[in-house]
Amino acid sequence: MIAYDRFTLANGLRVLFHKEPATPMAVVNVLYDVGARDENPEQTGFAHLFEHLMFGGSKHIADFDAPLQAAGGQSNAFTSNDITNYYDVLPAHNLDTALWLESDRMLALAFTPKSLEVQRQVVIEEFKQRYLNQPYGDAWLQLRPLAYQKHPYRWATIGKNIKHIEDATMDDVRAFFQKHYHPGNAILCIVGNFELATIKEKVSHYFGNIPAQAKSPRQLPTEPPQQKFRIKTIQRNVPAGSFYYAFKMGKRLSDSYYLADLLSDHIGNEKTGILYTELQRKKRLVSEITAYITGSIDEGLFVITGKLNPKRTFEELEAAIWPVLAQVQDKKMSKSALQQLILKLRTAKAFQDQGLLNRAMNLSFFELLATADLLNTEGARYEQISTTQLQQYAQELLSKNRCSLLQIQPK
Amino acid sequence: MFSVANPTQITMSKISTPILDRSVAPPLLPIEHISFVGPQITVLNNGAKLFWRNGLQNETSKIELHFAAGSATKDPLTASLCAGLLINGSATRTAKQIQKALDAVGAYYDVSLSQESSVVTLYALKDQLLKAYEIFHESLFTAIFPIKEVQELVHSRRQKYTVQEQKVNFLAQRQFQRSLMAGSTYANLIQLADFDRADRSQIQAFHAEHYLKGLKKVFLVGDLSTEHVLELEVLLNAYSSDIAERAPFSWQPEQGATHIEQEGALQSALRIGRPLFNKTHPDFCAFSVLNTILGDYFGSRLMSNIREDKGYTYGIGSHVVENTKFGYFVIGTEVGVSTREATFLEIQHEFERLKTELVCEEELNLVKSYLMGQLLKSADGPYAMLDLFANVETMGLDLSYYDHYIAQIKAVDAHKLQELAKRYLNWEEMLIISAG
Numbered sequence: 063m064i065a066y067d068r069f070t071l072a073n074g075l076r077v078l079f080h081k082e083p084a085t086p087m088a089v090v091n092v093l094y095d096v097g098a099r100d101e102n103p104e105q106t107g108f109a110h111l112f113e114h115l116m117f118g119g120s121k122h123i124a125d126f127d128a129p130l131q132a133a134g135g136q137s138n139a140f141t142s143n144d145i146t147n148y149y150d151v152l153p154a155h156n157l158d159t160a161l162w163l164e165s166d167r168m169l170a171l172a173f174t175p176k177s178l179e180v181q182r183q184v185v186i187e188e189f190k191q192r193y194l195n196q197p198y199g200d201a202w203l204q205l206r207p208l209a210y211q212k213h214p215y216r217w218a219t220i221g222k223n224i225k226h227i228e229d230a231t232m233d234d235v236r237a238f239f240q241k242h243y244h245p246g247n248a249i250l251c252i253v254g255n256f257e258l259a260t261i262k263e264k265v266s267h268y269f270g271n272i273p274a275q276a277k278s279p280r281q282l283p284t285e286p287p288q289q290k291f292r293i294k295t296i297q298r299n300v301p302a303g304s305f306y307y308a309f310k311m312g313k314r315l316s317d318s319y320y321l322a323d324l325l326s327d328h329i330g331n332e333k334t335g336i337l338y339t340e341l342q343r344k345k346r347l348v349s350e351i352t353a354y355i356t357g358s359i360d361e362g363l364f365v366i367t368g369k370l371n372p373k374r375t376f377e378e379l380e381a382a383i384w385p386v387l388a389q390v391q392d393k394k395m396s397k398s399a400l401q402q403l404i405l406k407l408r409t410a411k412a413f414q415d416q417g418l419l420n421r422a423m424n425l426s427f428f429e430l431l432a433t434a435d436l437l438n439t440e441g442a443r444y445e446q447i448s449t450t451q452l453q454q455y456a457q458e459l460l461s462k463n464r465c466s467l468l469q470i471q472p473k
Numbered sequence: 474m475f476s477v478a479n480p481t482q483i484t485m486s487k488i489s490t491p492i493l494d495r496s497v498a499p500p501l502l503p504i505e506h507i508s509f510v511g512p513q514i515t516v517l518n519n520g521a522k523l524f525w526r527n528g529l530q531n532e533t534s535k536i537e538l539h540f541a542a543g544s545a546t547k548d549p550l551t552a553s554l555c556a557g558l559l560i561n562g563s564a565t566r567t568a569k570q571i572q573k574a575l576d577a578v579g580a581y582y583d584v585s586l587s588q589e590s591s592v593v594t595l596y597a598l599k600d601q602l603l604k605a606y607e608i609f610h611e612s613l614f615t616a617i618f619p620i621k622e623v624q625e626l627v628h629s630r631r632q633k634y635t636v637q638e639q640k641v642n643f644l645a646q647r648q649f650q651r652s653l654m655a656g657s658t659y660a661n662l663i664q665l666a667d668f669d670r671a672d673r674s675q676i677q678a679f680h681a682e683h684y685l686k687g688l689k690k691v692f693l694v695g696d697l698s699t700e701h702v703l704e705l706e707v708l709l710n711a712y713s714s715d716i717a718e719r720a721p722f723s724w725q726p727e728q729g730a731t732h733i734e735q736e737g738a739l740q741s742a743l744r745i746g747r748p749l750f751n752k753t754h755p756d757f758c759a760f761s762v763l764n765t766i767l768g769d770y771f772g773s774r775l776m777s778n779i780r781e782d783k784g785y786t787y788g789i790g791s792h793v794v795e796n797t798k799f800g801y802f803v804i805g806t807e808v809g810v811s812t813r814e815a816t817f818l819e820i821q822h823e824f825e826r827l828k829t830e831l832v833c834e835e836e837l838n839l840v841k842s843y844l845m846g847q848l849l850k851s852a853d854g855p856y857a858m859l860d861l862f863a864n865v866e867t868m869g870l871d872l873s874y875y876d877h878y879i880a881q882i883k884a885v886d887a888h889k890l891q892e893l894a895k896r897y898l899n900w901e902e903m904l905i906i907s908a909g
Contacts, residue, residue: 153504180784194739371628405577409598
């Protein structure tokens with residue numbers, strides 16, 4: 063049970079505080095409700111480029127990192143299709159430094175043409191390092207627009223292509239900040255050995271006078287239900303064929319998210335999952351295979367992925383995989399298998415909840431979704447699931463006409 | 474319609490707290506004290522030590538076995554396959570049955586192989602750990618390496634290797650290790666042709682020699698009952714610890730530049746480094762400060778220059794890598810192919826600056842505070858504290874080392890750093906590898 067307090071400033075900033083008496087450190091986590099899904103289709107990669115610019119100095123502070131490092135702390139951030147999340151970890155007695163830094167960059171960034179120019183170059187190198195100069199690195203750049211045709215999940219956080227980053231102007235970034243970076247669009251979470259009254263006072267002091275701004279409504283195009291199987295094959299300089307079967311699944315808070323999560327563990331486990339036992343062990347079609355879910359806020363993807371064995375073909379895999387998935391739909395899993403999955407989830411969660419940073423990030427993310435309470439109550443949603451529900455869900459989920467298949471073939 | 478603001482409607486808001494001057498940084502407080510708490514130590518019958526940390530106030534637990542089964546041997550593939558197959562079939566269970574039995578108690582495990590040791594870790598909720606370990610112990614101790622599992626792993630490792638071979642990072646790192654550690658077993662790395670010679674009987678022999686006789690130490694974390702710990706000890710006593718000591722370490726490190734061309738690469742991976750020392754050396758603490766300034770934190774000189782000023786890379790860092798018998802210094806990065814030579818020049822420039830200009834007080838104090846904050850974080854909580862302990866224990870030191878480290882960090886001055894830069898950061902003494 064992770065206890066926390068919640069309060070909201072007059073300017074709309076939502077604040078969570080979780081007291082942890084055992085640590086000498088503090089975590090300050092700031093989640094902004096903006097991700098790649100909020101980008102203009104002609105200016106993709108902005109949320110992420112922007113995350114880089116947030117370290118380039120703010121209105122009153124020339125350099126974000128140096129004061130934090132001098133306080134014994136460090137920071138980082140990540141951008142997803144849904145959110146942008148910044149965090150600082152520092153000795154608790156220097157908490158003020160992190161609040162000072164985070165509040166100033168929420169108030170106003172100091173954009174300079176130089177900082178934009180350099181971060182543009184850095185992001186382009188990141189694009190090359192992670193997506194273009196790696197075997198299979200561009201798989202998700204290809205898979206997203208295949209699986210999504212309308213929803214902005216059709217592009218990756220790094221952007222559709224390098225050109226959008228190359229073309230970014232000062233006006234574009236300024237407008238992006240104006241729209242998305244303000245107290246009403248943020249959730250601040252603090253973890254450490256403090257008193258609530260102290261936290262309230264400090265947070266009001268640093269964040270209280272940042273002007274309020276109306277939250278701009280999010281109107282994303284809805285992805286129409288997929289009616290037909292989609293398949294795309296690309297040739298790349300890779301040693302082995304790889305495949306991505308992506309099935310449409312529900313939103314993060316829907317019942318189907320929990321069903322999909324358990325189902326992906328059940329069929330995707332090495333050694334015990336049916337994908338391994340049938341396709342790798344028995345038929346020797348693949349050298350590796352697994353299943354996972356994307357877990358995005360809007361409709362996500364349930365992905366089965368792996369690599370072909372040498373001399374095996376995509377056609378052979380196609381012929382073999384659907385009967386295996388039909389078995390998943392036809393045969394109910396045993397009650398004991400379900401209990402085991404849930405026990406494993408409990409173990410994993412106990413380890414995750416150990417970390418201060420994890421707690422801060424998860425409290426913030428759940429607060430964005432609905433309420434931070436979910437960190438404590440979500441486990442119960444898994445425990446309520448029955449084997450019948452799982453089977454029914456497999457029948458709905460694993461249908462071929464809701465699947466998009468990307469195949470990467472060696473040149 | 475026009476509307477005119479009525480000045481009488483404008484009032485000053487009340488100010489209850491001191492006015493916030495955002496241009497002034499909040500005062501900083503130094504870290505007064507870090508307390509280092511050691512584990513309980515039990516010597517097992519076989520001479521290996523069990524280190525146990527409790528006092529967690531949560532349900533988690535783990536047990537971590539360290540074996541003298543690292544990959545720095547004449548046959549690294551056998552060491553690697555053996556580690557990969559430890560929990561894949563035993564006297565009484567198939568690989569699938571083992572996995573199911575561990576699933577039934579909600580346990581996870583991983584095996585991590587370094588050049589010097591193989592570390593096998595089991596994670597479970599504390600009331601399941603003993604049950605999980607019983608399954609795990611039987612699996613590991615009586616591992617039979619079924620032929621089908623061996624074939625499957627050789628096959629999938631070979632394929633993974635061919636994927637790795639396309640990565641410039643992998644190519645540069647391998648060449649760096651091979652050249653830097655030339656003349657020692659640490660230079661022996663797996664090669665593609667090795668997979669054709671994989672041999673089950675050698676894996677079995679390796680298991681018998683390096684695992685059954687090679688238990689070096691055990692780390693245990695969790696609020697377990699004393700009875701449970703005693704039962705774990707009984708199981709651990711099955712191993713012996715009488716593997717022969719490694720031959721004395723010797724090497725003939727190489728210097729100079731080597732480029733590995735990879736057609737079509739968009740980036741080049743770089744490794745620049747030299748032999749150094751581990752924390753048993755008197756210069757280690759002061760060099761840590763120098764290394765941090767140069768390249769081991771986000772505000773470092775290499776990051777500030779090559780990423781934040783030039784935009785040549787997504788990231789660049791320098792590190793001191795420690796083994797039990799030696800250490801080395803290495804800079805690693807991936808840069809656009811067209812900026813490779815420019816990056817070399819900037820790194821040389823940063824070496825020269827450290828050798829010719831004294832580090833200013835502000836930068837030095839920042840890095841000292843940063844290192845202290847990072848040490849405080851590394852000591853936060855039983856898992857982290859046991860890791861800190863393990864880092865010194867493996868070098869034959871104890872936790873008092875960290876008090877020494879703190880004193881050394883506080884004492885180091887700009888002249889000492891300059892002296893170390895002159896001694897250790899000479900471009901002509903570096904091994905320089907690029908790939909891509």
